[in-house]
Amino acid sequence: MNAVRIDPPFQRAVIATHTGYFQAGPLTQDLIWEQYPYPVALQSLLDGNSQSMIMNATPVAAIDPPQAPREDVWINKTGSTNGFGAYVAFVPKERVGIVMLANRNIPNDERVKAAYAIITSLVGGR
Numbered sequence: 001m002n003a004v005r006i007d008p009p010f011q012r013a014v015i016a017t018h019t020g021y022f023q024a025g026p027l028t029q030d031l032i033w034e035q036y037p038y039p040v041a042l043q044s045l046l047d048g049n050s051q052s053m054i055m056n057a058t059p060v061a062a063i064d065p066p067q068a069p070r071e072d073v074w075i076n077k078t079g080s081t082n083g084f085g086a087y088v089a090f091v092p093k094e095r096v097g098i099v100m101l102a103n104r105n106i107p108n109d110e111r112v113k114a115a116y117a118i119i120t121s122l123v124g125g126r
Contacts, residue, residue, distance in 0.1 A: 001092045001106075018075070020067030022060040028067060029050060029060070035073040037089055039072050042116050046052035049108045078108050094123045 006014070018027035020035065027034045027048040036044055047053065075088040087107045089112075090097025098115050 001090060001095050001097065010052050013078070015069055017019060020063050022062055024058045024060045028063070028073075031077075033075045033077055035070075035075045038072045038093060040074045040075045042113065044110045045074065045076070046109050049076070049112050051108070054108075061082035076112075078111060080105050085111065087115055089115045089119065090118065092125070094119075 006059055017030055017032045018035075020030055022029040025048060026044040027036055034048060036048065069092040071082060073088060073093075074091050076087065080084040083103075083105050085100075085102045087108070088097070089099040098118055100111055102111075
């Protein structure tokens with residue numbers, strides 16, 4: 001979110017991870033992150049982070065040329081391993097984000113709903 005200055009090699013790496021390479025259903029796939037046009041509907045986030053999206057083949061279309069990093073996106077990533085769960089989401093344009101860590105595997109839809117409620121309440125007054 002450009003909150004701190006970082007050395008050019010690291011900045012190039014961050015830019016690469018915020019570049020859109022594929023369109024898959026409701027989301028744009030970056031190298032690490034998934035992004036959605038902002039403002040985003042909760043249902044789009046739920047669809048993009050659903051078990052169906054994770055476990056089933058999803059048609060993709062290459063973005064050519066790749067989409068340059070944007071400020072007007074919701075960027076997120078879920079993660080789970082060995083019973084632990086995480087969700088990271090941020091909106092560069094609003095300069096707001098959340099990191100959720102749990103010592104148990106809370107379903108993705110519950111993580112997404114909670115983060116959406118928190119972020120939208122924080123930016124609602126802007």
